[in-house]
Amino acid sequence: MKELEKLKLENQLCFPLYACSKEIIKKYKPFLDEIDLTYTQYITMIVLWDKKEINVKELGNYLYLDSGTLTPVLKKLENKKYIKRSRSKKDERNLIISITEVGMNLKNKAKNIPSKMSNCINLNQEEASDLYKLLYKMLSNFKN
Amino acid sequence: MKELEKLKLENQLCFPLYACSKEIIKKYKPFLDEIDLTYTQYITMIVLWDKKEINVKELGNYLYLDSGTLTPVLKKLENKKYIKRSRSKKDERNLIISITEVGMNLKNKAKNIPSKMSNCINLNQEEASDLYKLLYKMLSNFKN
DNA sequence: TACAATCATATTGTATACAATTTAATTATA
DNA sequence: TATAATTAAATTGTATACAATATGATTGTA
Numbered sequence: 001m002k003e004l005e006k007l008k009l010e011n012q013l014c015f016p017l018y019a020c021s022k023e024i025i026k027k028y029k030p031f032l033d034e035i036d037l038t039y040t041q042y043i044t045m046i047v048l049w050d051k052k053e054i055n056v057k058e059l060g061n062y063l064y065l066d067s068g069t070l071t072p073v074l075k076k077l078e079n080k081k082y083i084k085r086s087r088s089k090k091d092e093r094n095l096i097i098s099i100t101e102v103g104m105n106l107k108n109k110a111k112n113i114p115s116k117m118s119n120c121i122n123l124n125q126e127e128a129s130d131l132y133k134l135l136y137k138m139l140s141n142f143k144n
Numbered sequence: 145m146k147e148l149e150k151l152k153l154e155n156q157l158c159f160p161l162y163a164c165s166k167e168i169i170k171k172y173k174p175f176l177d178e179i180d181l182t183y184t185q186y187i188t189m190i191v192l193w194d195k196k197e198i199n200v201k202e203l204g205n206y207l208y209l210d211s212g213t214l215t216p217v218l219k220k221l222e223n224k225k226y227i228k229r230s231r232s233k234k235d236e237r238n239l240i241i242s243i244t245e246v247g248m249n250l251k252n253k254a255k256n257i258p259s260k261m262s263n264c265i266n267l268n269q270e271e272a273s274d275l276y277k278l279l280y281k282m283l284s285n286f287k288n
Numbered sequence: 289t290a291c292a293a294t295c296a297t298a299t300t301g302t303a304t305a306c307a308a309t310t311t312a313a314t315t316a317t318a
Numbered sequence: 319t320a321t322a323a324t325t326a327a328a329t330t331g332t333a334t335a336c337a338a339t340a341t342g343a344t345t346g347t348a
Contacts, residue, residue: 016282018187022208025158043153049151064166069304072303092314094325095326114155122285134267135275137267138267182333184333210297211297212338238296239296294343305333309329309330309331311329312326315322315324
């Protein structure tokens with residue numbers, strides 16, 4: 001393909017990635033509205049439902065987000081009483097995020113969201129699995 | 145898979161899509177900095193390099209963006225003299241975006257960006273092609 | 289032809305993202 | 319052990335995104 005051909009929207013891999021990501025996140029909205037979470041807040045809670053306790057840096061490693069994004073998100077989740085923010089006593093630089101009981105209870109309300117989302121995506125099991133593998137292969141390259 | 149298993153970051157298709165999209169856009173940054181464009185401005189210019197003239201609604205259909213996002217982006221591109229914004233005489237509701245000569249000249253400076261980006265992605269031709277097809281299959285489902 | 293409905297864009301408000309910088313704490317080292 | 323270097327979060331500034339609403343133009347229709 002010529003250089004100028006490659007410079008078209010339909011010939012760039014990044015564009016459908018960017019558009020798909022946004023469109024799927026829009027599909028989440030009605031489900032997430034029911035439990036009063038944004039997508040970013042949702043993926044944060046997903047990590048916390050699993051880990052219970054984590055500092056901002058580690059959380060950012062999981063989510064590919066930095067403190068500039070996470071600080072305001074975490075403050076909002078704290079206002080909603082889903083998490084607590086407290087400094088580590090061992091190392092005062094670290095902010096420990098821990099899930100509250102209210103936050104833990106939210107998991108039960110969220111548990112059917114993945115199934116609902118699967119229904120919004122027109123890929124079969126195999127296609128979804130292929131896509132998943134390709135995306136994680138790319139992601140592995142970006143780590144660090 | 146159990147419902148609660150699905151509620152993990154590594155079991156949701158949307159998350160790697162969201163993370164990959166952001167990480168690739170970050171990879172564009174040094175190349176786009178050289179021609180003083182953000183990613184959103186870049187994909188806007190890509191459409192204009194091809195179409196030369198288009199209204200906001202149509203542009204939004206290509207980019208999966210609405211006027212709330214595009215209006216400020218287009219004003220910035222106009223400030224940089226890459227495009228002109230003018231109302232259609234046939235239908236004053238339509239804002240016609242047209243590329244300037246300066247804007248058209250930018251295409252030459254941008255033409256090697258796709259090749260540079262390909263080098264940042266650790267997928268071979270076949271994998272990239274598979275990924276591309278899966279993403280466009282998903283996207284087709286979101287149109288409208 | 290009034291005027292209701294629709295349409296295209298702009299505006300407002302909220303929530304990310306992220307680069308760059310700042311602040312405060314900890315660690316390494318002269 | 320002072321202090322330089324490093325680290326973790328927070329802050330600042332800029333640029334999206336998008337829902338909801340407003341505005342002005344056009345179209346459909348009673």
